[in-house]
Amino acid sequence: MLIIGIAGGTGCGKTTVVNQIIDELPDGEVGVISQDSYYNDLSHLSLDERRKTNFDHPKSIDFDLLEEHLSILKSGKPIQQPVYSFLECNRTEKTIPTYPSQVLIVEGILILTNAKIRDMFDIKIFVHADSDERLIRRLKRDVNERGWNLDETLEKYQSTIKPMHNQFIEPSKEFADIIIPNNKYNTVAVDIVRTIINEKLT
Numbered sequence: 001m002l003i004i005g006i007a008g009g010t011g012c013g014k015t016t017v018v019n020q021i022i023d024e025l026p027d028g029e030v031g032v033i034s035q036d037s038y039y040n041d042l043s044h045l046s047l048d049e050r051r052k053t054n055f056d057h058p059k060s061i062d063f064d065l066l067e068e069h070l071s072i073l074k075s076g077k078p079i080q081q082p083v084y085s086f087l088e089c090n091r092t093e094k095t096i097p098t099y100p101s102q103v104l105i106v107e108g109i110l111i112l113t114n115a116k117i118r119d120m121f122d123i124k125i126f127v128h129a130d131s132d133e134r135l136i137r138r139l140k141r142d143v144n145e146r147g148w149n150l151d152e153t154l155e156k157y158q159s160t161i162k163p164m165h166n167q168f169i170e171p172s173k174e175f176a177d178i179i180i181p182n183n184k185y186n187t188v189a190v191d192i193v194r195t196i197i198n199e200k201l202t
């Protein structure tokens, strides 16, 4: 199994790049795991308390479970990937059966910050977009899709998202084998990654 890790700050375009990569590949040959599925279970907190959680710190992620799941998939067995609700700020009771595949993409803001997870990747990619681009994309998404208003998003950006990005995410860029500039859609970079994957699949 070839495991590709794709990191980068919030709004840099990780999900978009992953979708562009897999869009033209044969169905079911490339599996995808999102770091978001592995946010800690916060069922013991009220929704109000959960909404105040710092979701940009490495401690917010259950890296032990992610590591266990990657090992199981590597050994050829399926896992039950947790399903995360951004509106509830918590894992749901649902899981998605995820089967071993020849190629597995793992994406998330913090995945290159954890040494054990990093070491499981054959290829490490960091998607870069300037912070103003990322903030604009993030504002639109949080307000339209994730249940936050403009003031809440800006407050969160200044109090946690930006400092956590500078402390943990940006420094993890040094572990990347490939950096994809993504202020604009980067079809050349996407084609290169797809070529690497196709070589593995043939």
Ligand SMILES: Nc1ncnc2c1ncn2[C@@H]1O[C@H](COP(=O)(O)OP(=O)(O)O)[C@@H](O)[C@H]1O
Pocket: 008, 009, 010, 011, 012, 013, 014, 015, 016, 017, 137, 138, 141, 182, 183, 184, 185, 186
């Ligand atoms: N290169 C790009 N140029 C303009 N908008 C983009 C680009 N890449 C992604 N977006 C948009 O930015 C938003 C965040 O992208 P997404 O892929 O969800 O980022 P991430 O997964 O890194 O948080 C989405 O609305 C997406 O359509």
Ligand SMILES: Nc1ccn([C@@H]2O[C@H](COP(=O)(O)O)[C@@H](O)[C@H]2O)c(=O)n1
Pocket: 009, 010, 011, 014, 036, 039, 055, 056, 085, 086, 087, 088, 089, 090, 108, 109, 146, 161
């Ligand atoms: N309940 C939550 C949990 C996380 N976030 C934010 O998601 C960002 C990471 O996801 P990307 O798709 O942007 O990579 C991260 O910056 C968290 O602040 C959230 O808003 N709500």
